[in-house]
Amino acid sequence: MYRFGEWLRRERLEHGWSQVELAEKTYGEISQAAISAYERNRSIPSILDVQILATACEQTLGSIPWDEFDLRMEKKRNWSHLKQERFDLAELPLADSIRTFDGKTYQLHGRIAIEQESKETREISQLYYRIRTVVGENQVIAKRKHPNDELIHVARRRLVHH
Structure with a gap:
């Protein structure tokens, strides 16, 4: 696994561009300072920034090696010590995958x-x-029964694969 910033730096260098030149390729949408922060893994880009940078590097979102990236800014939580409390949006980047009410699974x-x-x-x-x-480290860490309910931390339960 490597970081998005390493991929971005490699793409930029393969094109022979400086960070300023890459910023110019984004038509001012992303600053040189932001590119520097992404490359040093000091900041995680939004999906819009990733799309703009991919286009500037002559890539598509589909061609980016997502499975090879570690986009987490901090270590995973110890999910086993959680009580029944609301699972916040800010915690979601630390999880591995989610399943939605319409049956889709997202990594x-x-x-x-x-x-x-x-x-x-x-x-x-x-x-x-x-x-x-919500799944983290091969265990269900948060659930909601109905779409209008809060997303709540759950007791530790390992997933069983058939």
């Missing part, structure tokens, strides 16, 4: 969610209120 890469079958890419904030189940 999480920091703030970016990629649907398993279609490879559709979404910002996690777009999915938060559709989430039924």
Whole structure:
């Protein structure tokens, strides 16, 4: 696993561009300072920034090696010590995957969610209120029974694969 910033730096250098030149390729949408922060893994880009940078680097969102990235800014939580409390949107980038009420499963890469079958890419904030189940380290860590319920931490339960 490597970081998005390493991929971005490699792409930029393969094109022979400086950070300023890459910023210019984004038509002013992303500053040189932001590119520097992404490359040093000091900041995680939004899905819009990833799309703008991919286009500038002559890539598509689908061609980015998402499965190879670790987009988390901090270590995973110890999910086993949680009580029945609300699972906040800010905690979601630390999880591994989610399942929505419409039956779709998304792999999480920091703030970016990629649907398993279609490879559709979404910002996690777009999915938060559709989430039924959250999985982290091969265990269910949060659930909601009905779409109008709060997303709540659950007792530790290992997933069983058939």
